[in-house]
Amino acid sequence: MVIELARRMAASAEGLTLDEMARESGVGRRTAERMRDAVLALYPAAEEVSDPPTKRWRIRGGLSAFEQAPTTTELVELSKAAQGLRAAGEPGRAAALEGLERKLKSAMRSTTLNRLAPDLEALVRAETIAVQAGPRPSADEAVLAEIRQAILAGQPLGFIYSRPGAEARRRSVAPCGVMFGRANYLVAADRESGRIQTFRLDRMSAVRAEDGVAAPPPDFDLQAFASQSFGIYQDEIEDVVLRVTPGGAAEARAWRWHPTQTVEDRPDGGVEVRFRASGMRELAWHLFSWGDQVQIVAPARLKAVMAAELAAAQAALERA
Known part of the structure; x- marks a missing residue:
């Protein structure tokens, strides 16, 4: 644990406080103090950095190749x-x-x-990776490079955005970040309204960092934004309640539905899953894989979306 702490101190440009050492090492503050003292004794390059009202410690110059292998x-x-x-x-x-x-x-x-x-x-x-069926995300290196440049420089990002059935439009936004998943999305703020929007990378072309300044909203948190949706698509946030039959309860307990989820046992041996999320269509698509093991309790919109998707699937089957 002492060597691992030394690695963390060497990897941090500003250094670590005692509280950060304790949190990252999973120990109490007194143990973190003893570990810090051991690092200071083993590594002469370790130094204390004043950062009122706290203190930080770091190791300048890195560690040896042997210690970092x-x-x-x-x-x-x-x-x-x-x-x-x-x-x-x-x-x-x-x-x-x-x-x-x-x-x-x-x-x-x-x-x-x-x-x-x-x-x-x-x-x-x-060991290998099992590739599952689904959309192939696109993350063109040149597009990612332009997005990252605009984010780092605090510049506007301009691009042409094309959607099926809609006329291509030139957009200029304040880039906030990128979400990677089943499809890859730019998350950006509209420069006039400040509204946060998502744009699929494979539908963007002529991507360029533009002159000027365009920063994300000061209170924007990309991780919190991503956690709102069941998948990637963002719309109205709903309170979701699902009841899983006893036959699917064990799998449901082990399933990661959403960061806000709660899973409660039911008297019949099943479970009730609750979370707050947007993206009802993506959730409906996922629920298809559970067959008759999941009952939608709420919201009504999820029931309507599921019914519409079932009707569309039935119509396609009848046309075949």
């Missing part, structure tokens, strides 16, 4: 993450992780790399 498990997970992105149709992001893997390996001592190589090769062959 990745483990077999870490390298395997990095390789699998790159493999998963490439299989999901994200070659640009996969290439970034593969480049990081090469840099890590090139920085390792040959003796360490030779020792890890057999286990690493065996595990890479023994």
Whole structure:
């Protein structure tokens, strides 16, 4: 744990407070103090940084290659993450992780790399990513580069946005971030109204960072925004109540429905799942996979969306 704390202190430019050390290490404050003292004794480059009303500690200059050598498990997970992105149709992001893997390996001592190589090769062959059916997200490297440049510089982002059945429009927005998932979306604020909107990356073209200043709303939180929806699509937030039959209860308890979820046992052996979310159509699509094991209690709009999707599926089946 002391070595891990040293790594965290070396990885932080501003340093860590005692409270941050305790939280990140999962220990109490007194234990964090003892761990900090051990790091200060082991690493002469460790220093105290004044940050009123607190103090911070960091290690300047980094740690040695021996202390920073990745483990077999870490390298395997990095390789699998790159493999998963490439299989999901994200070659640009996969290439970034593969480049990081090469840099890590090139920085390792040959003796360490030779020792890890057999286990690493065996595990890479023994583990793979199961690719599920679904949309192939698009994250063009040039588009991502422009978005990131605009975010870092606090500049407006201009692009042409095309949607099926609608005329393509030139947009200029204040970029707030990117959500990666079954489809990849730019999250941005309208420069006039300030309203937060989402734009699919594969429908954006002629993407350019523009002159001027355009920052996200000061109180905007990308993670909180993403957590509002069951999937990606954002609309009205609803109180969702689902009842799962006893046959599906075990799976429902282990299922991650939504960050706000509560799961309560029912007298019949089933469970009741509650959460607040938008994206009723995506939720309806997901509920198809549960068959007759889930009953929609609320909201009424989810019932209506589910009924409409069932009717559309039945009509398509009858036309076949």
